[in-house]
Amino acid sequence: MNRLVEKSVQSIKHGGVKEFASKAVNYVKIRAIKKENYFFGDILIINGCTLPHPARYRVDHQVEQLRASGLVTDRINYTDLTLEKLKYYRGFIFFRCPITPEIEEFIKCAKDENKAVFYDIDDLVIDRKYTDKIEFVKNMAEEDKAIYDDGVDRMKKTLQMCDYAITTTECLAKELKNYVSDVYINRNVASERMVELSLQAVKEKKEHEGIIMGYLSGSITHNPDVELIKPAIISMMKKHDNLKLKLVGEIELPNDLKEFNSRIIIEPFVDWERLPKIISSLDINLAPLEETIFNEAKSENKWMEAALVKTVTVASDVGAFKVINNNVDGVLCKNNVKEWEKALDKVISDKEYREKLALSAHKRVLENYVTTYTGHGVAKYIKEKLHRNIGFVLPTTNISGGVNVIIRHIALLKKQGYDVTVINMDNNNDDLNSRWGVVRVLKNHKTKFNGHFDTLVASLWATLDFVKKYRNVKNKMYLVQNYETDFGDFGQYMRIEANSTYEDETGVKYLTISKWCQNWLKDKFEKKCKFAPNGIELEQFEFKKRNFSGKIKILVEGNSDDYYKNVDESFKIVDKLDKDKYEIHFLSYQGEPKKWYHVDKFMHKVPYTEVGKVYQEADILIKSSILESFSYPPLEMMATGGLVVVAPNGGNIEYIKDGENCLFYEPGNIDDAVQKIEKLSNDKKLREKLIKGGLKTAGNREWKKIEKDIVDMYEVK
Numbered sequence: 001m002n003r004l005v006e007k008s009v010q011s012i013k014h015g016g017v018k019e020f021a022s023k024a025v026n027y028v029k030i031r032a033i034k035k036e037n038y039f040f041g042d043i044l045i046i047n048g049c050t051l052p053h054p055a056r057y058r059v060d061h062q063v064e065q066l067r068a069s070g071l072v073t074d075r076i077n078y079t080d081l082t083l084e085k086l087k088y089y090r091g092f093i094f095f096r097c098p099i100t101p102e103i104e105e106f107i108k109c110a111k112d113e114n115k116a117v118f119y120d121i122d123d124l125v126i127d128r129k130y131t132d133k134i135e136f137v138k139n140m141a142e143e144d145k146a147i148y149d150d151g152v153d154r155m156k157k158t159l160q161m162c163d164y165a166i167t168t169t170e171c172l173a174k175e176l177k178n179y180v181s182d183v184y185i186n187r188n189v190a191s192e193r194m195v196e197l198s199l200q201a202v203k204e205k206k207e208h209e210g211i212i213m214g215y216l217s218g219s220i221t222h223n224p225d226v227e228l229i230k231p232a233i234i235s236m237m238k239k240h241d242n243l244k245l246k247l248v249g250e251i252e253l254p255n256d257l258k259e260f261n262s263r264i265i266i267e268p269f270v271d272w273e274r275l276p277k278i279i280s281s282l283d284i285n286l287a288p289l290e291e292t293i294f295n296e297a298k299s300e301n302k303w304m305e306a307a308l309v310k311t312v313t314v315a316s317d318v319g320a321f322k323v324i325n326n327n328v329d330g331v332l333c334k335n336n337v338k339e340w341e342k343a344l345d346k347v348i349s350d351k352e353y354r355e356k357l358a359l360s361a362h363k364r365v366l367e368n369y370v371t372t373y374t375g376h377g378v379a380k381y382i383k384e385k386l387h388r389n390i391g392f393v394l395p396t397t398n399i400s401g402g403v404n405v406i407i408r409h410i411a412l413l414k415k416q417g418y419d420v421t422v423i424n425m426d427n428n429n430d431d432l433n434s435r436w437g438v439v440r441v442l443k444n445h446k447t448k449f450n451g452h453f454d455t456l457v458a459s460l461w462a463t464l465d466f467v468k469k470y471r472n473v474k475n476k477m478y479l480v481q482n483y484e485t486d487f488g489d490f491g492q493y494m495r496i497e498a499n500s501t502y503e504d505e506t507g508v509k510y511l512t513i514s515k516w517c518q519n520w521l522k523d524k525f526e527k528k529c530k531f532a533p534n535g536i537e538l539e540q541f542e543f544k545k546r547n548f549s550g551k552i553k554i555l556v557e558g559n560s561d562d563y564y565k566n567v568d569e570s571f572k573i574v575d576k577l578d579k580d581k582y583e584i585h586f587l588s589y590q591g592e593p594k595k596w597y598h599v600d601k602f603m604h605k606v607p608y609t610e611v612g613k614v615y616q617e618a619d620i621l622i623k624s625s626i627l628e629s630f631s632y633p634p635l636e637m638m639a640t641g642g643l644v645v646v647a648p649n650g651g652n653i654e655y656i657k658d659g660e661n662c663l664f665y666e667p668g669n670i671d672d673a674v675q676k677i678e679k680l681s682n683d684k685k686l687r688e689k690l691i692k693g694g695l696k697t698a699g700n701r702e703w704k705k706i707e708k709d710i711v712d713m714y715e716v717k
Contacts, residue, residue: 038088038442038443038446038447038448039074039088039447039448039450040088040089040421040442040447040448040449040450040451041072041073041074041088041089041450041451042066042071042072042073042089042090042091042386042451042452043066043071043072043073043074043089043090043091043092043093043382044073044074044075044076044085044088044089044091044092044093045059045062045063045073045074045075045076045092045093045095045120046075046076046077046078046081046092046093046094046095046097046103047059047075047076047077047078047095047096047097048078048094048095048096048097048098048155048158049095049096052272053272054095054096054122054123055095055096056191056272057122057188057299057301058095058096058120058122058168058188059075059095060075060191061188061189061190061191061371062093062120062166062186062378063075064191064192064371064372064375065186065189065371065372065374065375065378065379066375066378066379066382067375068371068372068375069375069376069378069379069380070379070452071379071382071383071452072450072451072452072472074089078094078097078098078100078103081102081103081106082102083105083106083109085106086106086109086110086113086115086440087113087421087431087440087441087442088442088447088451089115089451090115090116090386090387090389090419090451090452091115091116091117091118091382091385091386092106092107092110092115092116092117092118093118093119093120093166094107094117094118094119094120094158094162095119095120095121096120096121096122096123096125096155097119097155097158098151098154098155098157098158099154099155099157099158099161100154103158104157104161107158107161107162108161111163112437113414113419113420113440114387114414114417114418114419114420115387115419116163116164116382116385116386116387117161117162117163117164118162118163118164118165118166118382118385119158119159119162119164119165119166119180120165120166120167121155121159121165121167121172121176122167122168122172122188122299123172123294123297123298124172124175124293124294124297125151125152125155126152126155126156126159126176126179127152127156127179128149128152128153130175130293130294131148131149131152131294133292133293133294134294135224136223156179159176159179159180160179160180162180163180163182163385164180164182164183164184164385165179165180165182165183165184166183166184166185166186166378166381167183167184167185167186168185168186168187168188168297168299168320169185169187169296169297169298169299169319169320170185170320171293171296171297171319171320172185172297173185175293175297182385184377184378184381186377186378186381187299187300187320187369187374188299188300188301188304189304189369189370189371189374190304190305190308190365190369190370190371191370191371192370192371192372193273194272194276194305194308195308195366195370197273197276197277198276198280198305198308198309199308200276201276201277201279201280201309202280202309202310204277204280205280205281205309205310206281208281209242210242210243210244211240211242211243211244211283211284211348212243212244212245212246212265212281212282212283212284213236213243213244213245213246213282213283213284213285213286213344213348214245214246214247214248214278214279214281214282214284214285214286215245215246215247215248215251215286215288216248216249216275216278216279216285216302217247217248217249217250217251217269223251223252224290225288225289225290225295225316226251226254226288227254228288228289228290228316228335229286229288229337229340230254230256230257231337232337232340232341232344233245233257233286233344234256234257234260235337235341236341236344236345236348237257237260237263239345240348240349243263243348244263244264244265245257245260245263245264245265246264246265246266246267246278246281246282247264247265247266247267248266248267248268248269248270248278249267249268249269250269253266275305276305276308276309279305279306279308279309279311280309280310280311282306282311283311283312283354284311284312284313284314284344284347284348284354285302285303285306285311285312285313285314286313286314286315287302287303287313287314287315287316287321288315288316288335288340289315289316289318289319289321290316290318290335291316291318291335295318295319296318296319296320297319297320298319298320299320300320300321300323300324302315303315303321303323303324303330303361304365304369306358306361307329307330307358307361307362307364307365307369308362308365308366309362310355310358310359310361310362311358312330312331312347312354312355312357312358312361313330313331313361314330314331314333314340314343314344314347315330315331315332315333316332316333316334316335317332317333317334317335318335324361325360327357328357328360329357329360329361329364330357330361331343331346331347331357386419387417387418387419388417388418388419388454388455389418389419389420389421389452389453389454389455390413390418390419390420390421390453390454390455390456390457390714391420391421391422391423391453391455391456391457391473392406392409392410392420392421392422392423392457392459392479393423393425393444393456393457393458393459393463393466393467394406394422394423394424394425394459394460394463395425395426395459395460395462395463396424396425396426397422397424397426397430397432397441398589398590399589399605399607399608400589400590401630401631401632401633402459402460402481402482402629404608404632405481405513405534405630406422406459406479407432407434407436407439407608408436408535408537408703409710409714410422410436410439411434411436411437412703412707412710412711413710413711413714414436414437415707416711418714420439421440421442421453422439422440422441422442423441423442423443423444423447423449423466424441424442424443424444425444425445425462425463425466427443427445434608434609435537435540435608435609444466449470450472451472452472452473453470453472453473453474454473454474454475454716455473455474455475455476455477455714455716456470456473456475456476456477457477457478457479457511457714458476458477458478458479458501458508459479459481460484461484461494461497461498461501462494462497462498464478464501464504464508467508468504468506468508474716475509475716476506476507476508476509477508477509477510477511477714478501478504478508478509478510478511479511479512479513480502480510480511480512480514480517480521480529480629481512481513481514481517481629481630482514482517482627482628482629482651483517483520483627483629483650484498484501485498485499486564486627487562487564487627489563502521502524502525502527503525509530509716510527510528510529510530511529511530511531511532511713511714512529512530512531512629513531513532513533513534513629513630514531514534514629514630514650514651514654515531515654516629516630516650516651516653516654517529517629517650518531520650530713531713532706532709532710532712532713533701533706533709534630534632534701535701535702535703535705535706535707535710536632536635536636536639536698536701536702536703537702537703538639538698538699538702540608540609540611540612541611541612541615541636541639541640541698542612542616542639542640543639543640543641543695544616544640544641545641546619546641546642546643548619548681548684548687551580551581551582551583552581552582552583552619552620552681553582553583553584553585553617553618553619553620554574554577554582554583554584554585554618554619554620554621554622554677555585555586555587555614555615555617555618555620555621555622555637555642556570556571556574556584556585556586556587556622557586557587557588557621557623557633558570558587558588558623558624558625558633559588559589559590559591560588560590560591560592560593560594560597561590561591562590562591563626564625564626564627564628565624565625565626566624566625566626566647567588567591567624568594569624569647569667569668569670570622570623570624571594571596571597571598572670573622573624573670573673573674573677574598574622575598576670576671576674577674577677579598581681582677583600583601584598584599584600584601585599585600585601585602585603585614585617585618586599586601586602586603587603587606587611587614588602588603588604588605589604589605589606590605592604611636612636612640615636615637615639615640615642616640616642618637618642619642619643620642620643620644620645620677620680620681621633621634621637621642621643621644621645621646622645622646622673622677623644623645623646623647623652624646624647624667624673625647625649625651625652626647626649626667627649627650627651628649628650628651628652629650629651630651630652630654631646631649631651631652634646634652634656634662635655635697635698635701636698637694638661638662638691638694638695638697638698639694639695639698641691641694641695642691642694643662643663643680643687643690643691643694644656644661644662644663644690644694645662645663645664645665645673645676645677645680646662646663646664646665647664647665647666647667647673648664648667649667655697655701656697657693657697659690660689660690660693661690661693661694661696661697662690662694663676663679663680663690664676
């Protein structure tokens with residue numbers, strides 16, 4: 001509160017009561033808006049799986065891994081995904097997502113925006129050639145199988161649309177390369193909460209009579225695995241009277257095990273948070289697995305979960321279970337009864353051996369299978385695939401010459417593969433529709449910014465503070481398009497604030513599109529500034545031959561509210577023209593005509609795509625600006641074959657040449673400007689010379705000729 005009072009006093013002192021009142025109203029609006037926050041991060045994981053167990057491992061645990069490794073990550077259900085999310089993240093991971101029209105459109109748009117798209121899968125449910133071999137699937141009713149197959153086909157379609165894949169095992173990675181060439185293995189690991197619950201279960205572990213070995217089933221599809229070792233189980237139950245069997249989950253008790261009913265414990269499927277306690281009640285964890293390609297692709301979760309609670313695992317020597325170091329941190333068996341009997345007999349009989357294996361597995365899993373310790377590899381892989389991203393911070397997205405320049409730069413950068421974000425500091429976050437595509441806009445006051453940028457670019461003095469204070473950015477730049485100190489009248493505090501932005505000592509790199517700006521930054525502030533010239537889209541400003549036989553149309557362009565645009569002077573000039581001979585057009589993106597302006601045709605906030613037609617309708621442009629970084633209107637008028645009478649300033653002398661492509665008039669000399677307009681109206685040869693020179697000037701400034709210069713300006717070398 002004290003800080004707020006201090007700021008209020010300073011505001012009144014430097015800007016007066018009126019300015020303070022305006023700021024106070026805006027502050028209240030901004031505070032209200034901040035209640036509706038959105039979130040800007042790095043990665044969004046989209047969950048397409050309805051099963052809790054896979055989603056927990058591949059969505060929740062990977063979110064934890066990536067966050068622990070510095071990537072700002074969030075999750076969402078695939079049914080809640082909208083195109084709006086596209087602009088809030090740099091990359092997207094689709095986990096087991098079946099294709100839908102919405103997802104298909106989202107992925108296409110993501111690629112257009114140079115966002116990285118990954119597919120995550122932990123099972124071979126991406127092609128019928130795999131799923132048709134599953135016994136459970138084979139036995140499905142025809143109607144149920146049709147639904148299941150449709151889901152498999154749709155998951156394959158989403159996978160094939162993605163650029164990269166992330167998976168759990170070597171076998172899965174090998175198969176996935178038939179669909180996506182670039183695949184990364186990120187094994188299933190335990191979350192911090194899983195470890196917490198497991199260590200608690202170890203502490204609370206109670207002594208019990210006899211030996212308990214158990215089989216925990218993930219789903220009913222695992223029944224064949226029990227059948228695989230059933231003879232060995234029967235043999236051990238007969239040999240060891242103190243042996244009990246615990247079966248947990250969706251599993252049917254085989255008839256020939258029912259003779260041991262008194263020593264068999266059956267528990268239903270339980271929530272994962274209760275699982276560590278159940279596993280810790282076992283002395284031996286059974287993990288049989290049929291040798292099929294589908295099973296070889298499965299993860300070693302059963303071994304890991306048992307190791308967390310110091311329970312030894314005896315597993316089939318199949319697929320991912322091969323990560324077990326045999327007789328060191330678990331036991332591996334070939335799938336034959338004799339080998340299983342031999343292995344089980346040893347772990348049942350030898351308590352010291354059993355506990356030694358369990359302790360070794362426990363230590364290994366805590367070091368190598370926890371989210372916090374294991375995210376670096378997958379995070380590094382994802383970071384390498386993300387496109388370089390650049391954020392432009394704008395004071396407003398209202399149409400202006402400066403905004404149009406940035407929109408064009410964005411189009412060129414996107415064409416070169418950059419992921420570009422626009423951050424708008426005012427209350428409008430509508431996306432911009434330009435002829436080069438959609439420019440997606442984030443509203444500063446509605447967004448929590450935590451994601452990483454390679455580069456952030458300030459575009460006006462008031463936006464530099466955001467860039468300088470942003471934490472997760474490598475390179476900070478300031479695109480200077482004008483000497484903004486002079487945007488304010490003497491006595492306005494903003495002049496001091498604006499001027500201070502040219503004295504940065506924090507490492508901000510200065511850029512400009514004007515030789516004039518480059519020169520004063522060097523001469524006045526000793527700042528080295530990278531430069532790339534401004535260009536023009538000639539297709540937007542097509543040539544149209546003028547006819548001076550009728551009423552001559554004079555165009556005044558500029559915002560009447562900005563003193564440095566000096567629109568008043570233009571209207572003082574046209575006020576002295578013969579209204580029977582001349583028709584006055586006025587184009588403004590912001591201010592309205594003042595009462596004393598003589599205007600025959602007023603055009604307000606014309607879309608950029610229509611501006612070329614405004615110039616084509618006029619014969620002569622009168623431009624009186626006092627201050628410009630790079631003055632576009634004269635160049636745009638020249639491109640359409642129109643004539644220009646202009647007061648020279650730092651922002652136009654870079655390309656205008658008096659008597660070659662335009663006529664100068666002395667700033668402030670109204671009569672001189674009137675004479676130049678009259679001269680153009682009456683001298684056909686002069687008009688032809690200036691039109692020819694203007695077309696040549698515009699042609700040399702075509703964007704495609706300077707595209708490389710623009711992109712190079714944003715490169716960090």
